[in-house]
Amino acid sequence: MWKDVSTFIRKHKSFVLTTHIHPEGDAVGSEIALAAFLQDLGKQVTIVNSSPTPANCSFLHHVRTIKVYPEGYTPDVIERADAVIIVDVNNWEHVGPFGEEIRKSGKPRVCIDHHQGVEEGFAGITVSDTRAAAAGLLIYDLIVYMRGEITPPIAEAIYTAIFTDTGSFRFSNTDERVLRAAADLCTKGVNPFAIYRKVYSKRWGAARLIGSTLSTLESTTDGKIAWIHVTQSMFEEAEAEYEDSDALLELVRPIEGVELCLFFKEVPGGEIKVSLRSNGKVDAFAIAKRHGGGGHRMAAGMTLGGPMATVIKGLIAECASEPGIVS
DSSP, X not given: OOHHHHHHHHHOSEEEEEOOSSOOHHHHHHHHHHHHHHHHTTOEEEEEESSOOOGGGTTSTTGGGOXXXXXXXXXXXXXXXXXXXXXXXXXXXXXXXXXXXXXXXXXXXXXXXXXXXXXTTSOSEEEEOTTSSOHHHHHHHHXXXXXXXXXXXXXXXXXXXXXXXXXXXXXXXXXXXXXHHHHHHHHTTOOHHHHHHHHSOOOHHHHHHHHHHHTTOEEEGGGTEEXXXXXXXXXXXXXXXXXXXTTGGGGTTTSTTOSEEEEEEEOTTSOEEEEEEEOSSSOHHHHHHHTTOEEOSSEEEEEEOSOHHHXXXXXXXXXXXXXXXXX
């Protein structure tokens, strides 16, 4: 699986790395780990993303070197690079606006991802392992394959990627492969409790947002579908940031009888970002795919045009007829 990627890396001297819009722990951790590994090989690396880095990843090694497009970007960044590696995303829409710069450049591309539905022609070389719990797990596999050293900063970044994308090892994607990798990373210097504290440290605005968002909780189909929402005004009133809402859907998912839960988040500009979580009977990916989104059967997402009330009404009605909801 890694032979072509290894050859690609050894062939080129300088790289641009990127990931999806609104990156989280898996995306940022994977980028940071891969960048550090490439630098250890003597490569030149620049990370450019279409969205800012979330605060809960600010502790990772060299995270402040990540450039945000377009404010922190100049065309010479990609002009000087030999190649591009894209992690934790497999389609142009979710790369965001920086994706157009990559396409225009014509630079050779590798995609390392674990989501379903790879876009045709997205990269010249694609490693797509939907069984992998996190993109960070694939970066771990790549480094092991290339007999690289997993230094403490690399181990911390990979562990953060796996830790966040498995919901602190609580989600159904937590398997033997995940736990073996996590155990190995601990032997490389990872302190699990320290990372837990850093990843889940909350600002006061995030704490205030919990109450206002959970007060929007609604359900239908005898409780099989549940949803919450948050608006820009709610963010402002709580003095919270967009990323402060990331874990709130997991407070709804465990409710008894819920098969599918949704989180509707208004983003600047009026669009509605929808996150879906399934408890197994409903294919969240199938729903997201119909609306240009992506993900996995158990966790997926997409972005829809507002207003909020219209989006909620239409999507909940659609979900009510899904297999797994309709017996």
